[in-house]
Amino acid sequence: MEAGPVFTTSAVVASCFGFVLIGALQALYGPSIPALRDDFGLSPSAAGLGLSAHFAGGVAGVLLFDRRFGRTGNRRILAVAYLLMAAGAAGFALAPDWPLALLAALLAGIGFGGIDYGLNRLFATGFGRRSTAMLNILNAHFGVGAILGPALIGAVGAEHYPALFLAFALANLPLLLCLRGVRDHAPQPASADTGDRTPVGAALRSVLAVFVTLYVLHVGIEAGVGGWEPTHLESVGYGAGAAATATSVYWLMMTVGRFLAAPIALRFSAQTIITVSCAGMTACLLLAAIPDLAPYAYAGVGLFIAPIFPTGLPWLSRVAPSARRAGAIVMAASMLGGVAAGPALGKIIEWSGVGVVPLILAVVSAVCLASTLWLTRTTRRPSP
Template structure:
């Protein structure tokens, strides 16, 4: 199944060949692509630094565990605000300026968090860092989704795989130097943002509108546009909820069914590693298969692995499988969304913001469900959510496909 079905019309003599973009100037130069991947390593590391720093934060500011956890919550709130704010500027302000201001906000917030003399100022700094985080997350995902023609899905998976690299390296760095030295780590992180500003000259200042490989055969009817957007948002909220749910509850579940704390922690690290590996692996696959096919297989595989995770002997391996299958959904869905809803310019911002909200809401929602049913039901609860993701994907395939005249 090709990722780019084209209408059966005779092309004009001057038309570009299929699966090529209609603009001549690339959105990114090669150094800018490398810098963008480095930027995603940094935002992945930033998001993952707050948790390992909690013991030192509690000691320094005299915080309860729940209050110390507000650092990450403030970061996510800032992230959602950053996505929505910079979406309003997208197309009105140059891409370079949007990305530059995002890197500067993230650097200032990270430095402020490191140097804050009290907890309220630290939370404000985390909010500021999250604002820049959201601008980078949205800006680069949006530009990668339209900037590489038929390679956009592959490039988005590579970009987001670097987020996973950062999420693995961040806690490892805190672990190596000790949580008490978290200010130095946040300061190093803040300084690492600044060289990326020099590479923004390689980003096209005004990216073209989505075109080229936007086939008429996969554009939904206007009357169904709201429904399509709603189901896309649902898919993103739920799959990020599964991602956060496994990451947060896998250690507890494995310990409950008889694994040691060390083995449970290692298995959870493998889960995050497999998410990163999965995005690199799917990049060449995305050049040959459609986004719809990839996401369908991903949701089906994720559901099967979550069901297998209910079997104690298979649980650690099944959770690794969940990481592998869930990996492509976020980056692969964005080009599909842009192709099927070109009328809705803000669709990308909506689903990215929704995915962040899903990560925030997953913890309390899953925690309440576990209170009712017990820790052993964690994989089954998540499998039910994954089944809903699969149903949403199949619905979107039907809703966004029309017959060629």
């Protein structure tokens, strides 16, 4: 069995760059829609299936690669994931028709899911007490990519999307060389005494169910704000340019929030960070219902929601070390939350109008807060 650190310094840097790539790839589909419609003669809803296929592949990738962890070395798992994402991105760029493009997007999504799950899992257990801080840094680089992708589309024009997909496909390949710096044996969750209690039996199932709820709902909020903030801001009097800029600031603040959370995670527990995040997110969403405050409030949502995803994974690893597939189930469920948020909010808007979006999301955020408080109480070790 291998000893030593899970990642060398070069492997950490390469992993962060890998997260820039998966963030950028996911964010390229939306801005490419006008060119996709022209190239393939698609309706708006049909063109949007590219991102849906990518997300569907992501869910499959998380579940498939989870089954190989512990059976196949970490290096081989990550190498296959990078190659699948590269092949899918290149296939999407070169596809002669839309069905093949969707198949390529699905393939890229499987690789995306493998990278997302594999690196999150290794970072969640591979740095001891620093794992939460390192996970926030890793996931902050996803945000860097999510900002970079649309910026590049804006710079070169949507009609040149094939060149960008090809460029990101090729950028995966040098990362294969850095996998030598990843320890091949999957580490076990850190055993430091954090005051967490490990539930068993029915209590463990309840804890996992509430973690899934927290992840599905908070990712739904993340996607819901990103998707509907421009529409809401325009409905209360902001111009299209101002609304688009405010939405970019929301994503920027999410990235900044994860970088800021890294040093905070070294001093405060995951429970405290997520509780404060959910409370702040709820308050900001309520403030977003006030037109004059809405753009600033949405920026606050981005800042507060930022640490929840990466901070919750080490907490889950500590309280459910025997539930081997817990992380995969939670991550796959979170992707489904992102897929469901758009259509669900669309239906609510049809019934009640776009003005209710921040209030509906505030209610969902309050459920996230209640879930966090329940998890904190249930997993806290009783005082002697």
